[in-house]
Amino acid sequence: MTAIETVVDRSVTEALETMMLIRTFEEKSAALRAANLSPNMCTSVGQEASAAGVIKNLREDDLILTNHRSAGHLLARGAEPGRIFAEIMGKSTGYCKGKSGSLHISVKELGVVLTSTIVGGELSLAPGVGLSLSMSKSDAIAVVFFGDGAATEGIFHESLNLAAVWNLPVLYVCENNQWQAYVHRKETMLADHVSEFARAYGVPSKTVDGNDVEVVLDAARNAVDYVRTMRKPYLLETYTYRVRGHMEPDDQAYVDKEELASWKRRDPISLIQSRLQRDGELTQDEIDVMWQRVQQRVEDAAQFALDSPYPGFDEMTTDVYA
């Protein structure tokens, strides 16, 4: 095995553990919600390969903007699960001292500029973040995660066009998970792929299998290189599926059972686990140890958040814009 192959293999195993962490975190979040210990929130179960595959390719000084389905992006970036749980629960130990809930988390030390619950809000700010990087002569890039629903809004087109015209170092990552809240993508878009829109603005783009983390790692590496060296935007579409409901709790009565089952058969975590086992990269025992490690981490994190205090009244007017 060459040195380069060793690096690639390690990045795949690391990405797998990140995906396990996201899955375990999201399922615990849903369980806490079901037990009325935590408020409503959106999970990214089924989409873990997109978050892990893209974010593993970023540098520490790159900046991230994301949407309401952001826990996976935060965890892939190295956020502490306990501080995310605490934020969702409104506790003082959360990343924004409990003021953001799940829908507005930003983490300055991790370069996470924004979680926007205004669909497309992240797209409206991305060119500005890209412009600030250009003006500071940094070779860092901005990455904006958004959904297929956001791509049907006008702001997506304005954002992409402006980034193209002004040569802004923004990587657009559309997580096309087939759903836009309770509306199927096919009801709002004639095209299957959001990447097709980019051509009209002169922006290179690619759609990849968003459930195959090796494919995402590879495509994101090329996309990040392009944006970093060319100082121009690129659109990467990760074609995937939102396996749980839009927002917990959700009985998914509106979901086609066959479609859901067919995507579950392509579960991104099972896919890479089987491949790594088949190729002799990981044994079942090693996989079990990885699951145990993330499960313990998530249990400890949830307990940390549950045990944390709510902010005091003196916190009510700090860190807020008036």
Ligand SMILES: Cc1ncc(C[n+]2csc(CCOP(=O)(O)OP(=O)(O)O)c2C)c(N)n1
């Ligand atoms: C401007 C705006 N319109 C509507 C909503 C309600 N809403 C929240 S999430 C969502 C669906 C977004 O779909 P998509 O962009 O594909 O993201 P996904 O939820 O699939 O990750 C909608 C319509 C909102 N939050 N903001």
Ligand SMILES: [Mg+2]
């Ligand atoms: Mg969607």
